Amino acid sequence: MNLNPFRLSPQTLRRSRPWAVLLSLAAALLTWELVSRFSGLPSFILPAPEQVAVRFWRALNEDNLLLHTAVTLSEILLGLLTGTLAAVGLGYAVAKSRTFERLAAPYLVASQAIPVVAIAPLLVIWFGPGMFSKVLICALIVFFPVLVNTVVGVRAVPRALHDLMRSLRATRGQIIRLLEVPAALPVLLGGLRIGATLSVIGAVVGELVGADRGLGFLINTARGLYDTALVFVAVFTLIALALALYGLVAGLEKKFLSWQESHE
Amino acid sequence: MEPILTVRELSVTFPDNNGGLEALGSASFEICPQEFVCLLGPSGSGKSTLLRVLAGLLRPTGGDFVFAGGQPKIGMVFQQANLMPWRTALENITLPLELENVPPDERRARALELIELVGLTGFEDARPRDLSGGMAQRVAIARALIHDPDLLLLDEPFGSLDALTRERMWSELSRIWQARRKTVLMVTHSIGEALFLADRVLVLSQRPGRIKLDLAVDLPRPRTDEVRYTAHFGRLARKLKEAIE
Ligand SMILES: Nc1ncnc2c1ncn2[C@@H]1O[C@H](COP(=O)(O)OP(=O)(O)OP(=O)(O)O)[C@@H](O)[C@H]1O
Numbered sequence A: 001m002n003l004n005p006f007r008l009s010p011q012t013l014r015r016s017r018p019w020a021v022l023l024s025l026a027a028a029l030l031t032w033e034l035v036s037r038f039s040g041l042p043s044f045i046l047p048a049p050e051q052v053a054v055r056f057w058r059a060l061n062e063d064n065l066l067l068h069t070a071v072t073l074s075e076i077l078l079g080l081l082t083g084t085l086a087a088v089g090l091g092y093a094v095a096k097s098r099t100f101e102r103l104a105a106p107y108l109v110a111s112q113a114i115p116v117v118a119i120a121p122l123l124v125i126w127f128g129p130g131m132f133s134k135v136l137i138c139a140l141i142v143f144f145p146v147l148v149n150t151v152v153g154v155r156a157v158p159r160a161l162h163d164l165m166r167s168l169r170a171t172r173g174q175i176i177r178l179l180e181v182p183a184a185l186p187v188l189l190g191g192l193r194i195g196a197t198l199s200v201i202g203a204v205v206g207e208l209v210g211a212d213r214g215l216g217f218l219i220n221t222a223r224g225l226y227d228t229a230l231v232f233v234a235v236f237t238l239i240a241l242a243l244a245l246y247g248l249v250a251g252l253e254k255k256f257l258s259w260q261e262s263h264e
Numbered sequence B: 001m002e003p004i005l006t007v008r009e010l011s012v013t014f015p016d017n018n019g020g021l022e023a024l025g026s027a028s029f030e031i032c033p034q035e036f037v038c039l040l041g042p043s044g045s046g047k048s049t050l051l052r053v054l055a056g057l058l059r060p061t062g063g064d065f066v067f068a069g070g071q072p073k074i075g076m077v078f079q080q081a082n083l084m085p086w087r088t089a090l091e092n093i094t095l096p097l098e099l100e101n102v103p104p105d106e107r108r109a110r111a112l113e114l115i116e117l118v119g120l121t122g123f124e125d126a127r128p129r130d131l132s133g134g135m136a137q138r139v140a141i142a143r144a145l146i147h148d149p150d151l152l153l154l155d156e157p158f159g160s161l162d163a164l165t166r167e168r169m170w171s172e173l174s175r176i177w178q179a180r181r182k183t184v185l186m187v188t189h190s191i192g193e194a195l196f197l198a199d200r201v202l203v204l205s206q207r208p209g210r211i212k213l214d215l216a217v218d219l220p221r222p223r224t225d226e227v228r229y230t231a232h233f234g235r236l237a238r239k240l241k242e243a244i245e
């Protein structure tokens, strides 16, 4: 149950009509244009839309925008992948074994209390300004929500279906593959959706703290040069990345969860 | 004949706040190979519990049971249909074969046969949420038969079917049972159903359940509708009724 009507979710997206989206985008652009033209703000504070567009073009050719985007995207994907794998593995163990849960619970609760953003500088000091520290930050930030959803999803598999599998002498592997994975998938993908959004934040935070490439690095450099139009370019690119990632997970949900369509 | 299943003083106590809830109290009986046995008893007398123990889903707290010739292949129909909501009707039915690594083509062919048998032609690709309770139960019955099990454990399999379908399923089950020579242990609440199908009827007492009556049903086979109007049927029905009350 989610009472937030503006949560980014497949339902919200399905409800919004394309023409309405276009219309509101146009209105926003127009407002931005008017404000930048008539407010008298200098362009290093608020660049006009067309300046950002021009800057975007130049960034592609002169500032290696594509390279920075690729770096950030790889950090996000690698972090998401490792964080998810670790969280699903550990979450499964926690869900299945009370003993393991008791052993791991204090650390899991504590790990949730650590603000990853605050220890990002530490991780960059320890693991250097390269990609590895960013992947680690992403993975850490993704870890907890995916773990929680894995535990919830695996625990919610109906006992009656476990009984069915056991009465048919299913092996451990068959129970995981044919029962637990498909039954837990809706909740698991829900966790992945949260994780995907968080991993973008993780990568950018890591890059802002210390990096030699990536969109966060680009924002830092541009800010130092008062090249605000370039900051805008980087921010918009990040938004596009986050939306694309979100779309990817939504696509997975559509592909694998069509059986529960009417329950949404 | 040597019994295929021997149950000795089987009891199950569930832990609860005041000393445990005794669901099954010392049940003893035997089942011979290819026998059709029905289990009657008031609600809460431990019928489902007994089936769950025999299926290996629950460890008894007392007594034991042995299958002659080792653990048999089991086909089970639970009191609820127990379908996987992400699978279609056909995919639910083929599950036991999938677990035995039967090739997909053969799985499909055998499932289609059973779908016709249980009268679900046209619903192969329906999801469980689009099936009525009775249809879902028929999918569950087909699933319990598809891997040709030696022992069928049926927990009120026809409870949610309409009278017409139920009686058709009776004849089909009789036919399958006779053709494939399976051993069947079936829970039911219907005396008529038990007498129509069974070689023997076991009656469980109020909780904690014990075997209160072990009645041989010596009605001639194949049984038709007619058998229900015979005097002997009436006598047997009365005996069962008295035992239950
Ligand atoms: N897992 C369990 N934990 C605790 N108590 C249980 C459990 N399963 C069954 N019981 C209790 O054991 C008793 C027997 O239950 P069971 O389901 O075997 O009865 P039943 O004969 O199948 O009844 P019905 O005809 O209503 O299906 C009931 O009182 C029930 O509440």
Ligand SMILES: [Mg+2]
Pocket (backbone or CB within 6 Å): B047, B048, B049, B079, B155
């Ligand atoms: Mg029952």
